Amino acid sequence: MSASTPVPGPKTNHIGLSVIDYRGGKTTLCAGCGHNAITERIIDALFEMGIEPENLAKLSGIGCSSKSPAYFVNRAHGFNSVHGRMPSIATGVALANRKLLALGVTGDGDTASIGIGQFVHLMRRNLPVIYVIEDNGVYGLTKGQFSATADIGAKLKTGVINDLPAIDTCLMAIELGATFVARSFSGDKKQLLTVLKAALAHRGTAMIDVISPCVTFNDHEGSTKSYKYFKEHEEPVNEIGFVPYFENIDVDYDPGTTTTVRMHDGSELRLRKISRDYDPTDRLAALNLLASSHEKGEMLTGVFYVNTHAPSFTDLLNLTDEPLARLPEAVVRPSRKALDEIMEALR
Numbered sequence: 001m002s003a004s005t006p007v008p009g010p011k012t013n014h015i016g017l018s019v020i021d022y023r024g025g026k027t028t029l030c031a032g033c034g035h036n037a038i039t040e041r042i043i044d045a046l047f048e049m050g051i052e053p054e055n056l057a058k059l060s061g062i063g064c065s066s067k068s069p070a071y072f073v074n075r076a077h078g079f080n081s082v083h084g085r086m087p088s089i090a091t092g093v094a095l096a097n098r099k100l101l102a103l104g105v106t107g108d109g110d111t112a113s114i115g116i117g118q119f120v121h122l123m124r125r126n127l128p129v130i131y132v133i134e135d136n137g138v139y140g141l142t143k144g145q146f147s148a149t150a151d152i153g154a155k156l157k158t159g160v161i162n163d164l165p166a167i168d169t170c171l172m173a174i175e176l177g178a179t180f181v182a183r184s185f186s187g188d189k190k191q192l193l194t195v196l197k198a199a200l201a202h203r204g205t206a207m208i209d210v211i212s213p214c215v216t217f218n219d220h221e222g223s224t225k226s227y228k229y230f231k232e233h234e235e236p237v238n239e240i241g242f243v244p245y246f247e248n249i250d251v252d253y254d255p256g257t258t259t260t261v262r263m264h265d266g267s268e269l270r271l272r273k274i275s276r277d278y279d280p281t282d283r284l285a286a287l288n289l290l291a292s293s294h295e296k297g298e299m300l301t302g303v304f305y306v307n308t309h310a311p312s313f314t315d316l317l318n319l320t321d322e323p324l325a326r327l328p329e330a331v332v333r334p335s336r337k338a339l340d341e342i343m344e345a346l347r
């Protein structure tokens with residue numbers, strides 16, 4: 001290269017940032033942990049969608065998975081809550097400042113064990129939040145006990161067999177009212193990235209259960225959440241295509257086999273049938289699909305359900321356009337006269 005040849009800079013997205021702007025601290029998780037691969041995909045998705053780092057609120061509970069937000073987008077807001085309590089914090093964030101993009105990262109223990117009560121209420125509210133479960137079937141941080149998403153018959157390294165049925169967080173989320181529900185695999189780069197980008201374009205609860213093997217405590221023979229087992233048994237129900245609103249939407253597809261969903265920001269999600277004849281906009285069909293897959297022991301992935309018409313929690317509350325957190329005191333605080341009248345009425 002001659003001295004005058006300009007050196008190309010890093011690739012930038014449509015808001016002029018490079019992928020470096022979406023990185024976080026260096027991971028302290030085990031090498032090979034599925035959670036690290038999910039972090040990489042989250043970074044790629046936020047970069048490709050051109051999300052403003054300062055507009056992002058990263059939320060989590062406690063667990064190896066809940067440490068993940070420290071490893072992406074340093075410039076974002078962040079709140080690492082108590083074990084299983086991330087939904088309360090996410091609700092506060094989304095209501096206090098509706099302009100922020102709330103992204104929760106949690107574990108299967110954080111969500112389906114200690115946090116299940118919080119999880120169900122978050123799902124039924126359809127709060128605008130992206131809720132990613134890094135699902136390894138165990139409590140990784142506390143040395144690998146079974147979590148409530150462990151499959152019946154799965155075996156721990158110690159030989160202990162799980163004889164309780166698994167909670168299916170996707171089935172629960174659809175039943176309760178979440179409006180974008182998907183399952184993916186940390187080892188499936190393309191599918192996971194596409195699902196995350198579509199979730200970023202959704203305005204309602206986007207619940208994504210990502211199978212994420214724990215290489216230290218749950219990646220052995222007898223585990224149903226190991227890399228080997230999931231690679232051999234994963235069955236995608238649809239091929240997922242996503243065209244963001246800022247790209248040419250005019251791409252060919254076959255309407256006979258593809259369901260196209262227009263997302264809130266104008267992007268298009270295209271779900272092409274693979275083997276099954278089912279419509280991901282039909283809630284009952286999605287519930288049936290997941291319930292029957294349990295009977296057969298199938299490991300389905302894909303976008304199971306999407307509904308862009310249901311009102312979100314913030315729509316129902318009819319919040320002001322100006323974020324509540326930014327309203328001046330004169331607007332949010334009752335006058336002295338109004339307070340005196342209230343006190344008088346209570347005498």
Ligand SMILES: Cc1ncc(C[n+]2csc(CCOP(=O)(O)OP(=O)(O)O)c2C)c(N)n1
Pocket residue numbers: 062063064065066083106107108109110111114134136138139140141142147
């Ligand atoms: C109130 C409370 N109870 C128990 C614990 C101990 N604890 C920490 S993390 C964890 C489970 C984490 O499992 P999961 O959410 O699946 O995350 P992973 O480590 O597998 O990613 C438990 C039980 C705690 N920190 N706080």
Ligand code: SF4
Pocket residue numbers: 028029030032033034035064065136140141213214215216217
């Ligand atoms: S213990 Fe398991 S879940 Fe935790 S960082 Fe290591 S591999 Fe990941």
Ligand SMILES: [Mg+2]
Pocket residue numbers: 063065107108109134135136137138139140147
């Ligand atoms: Mg776990």
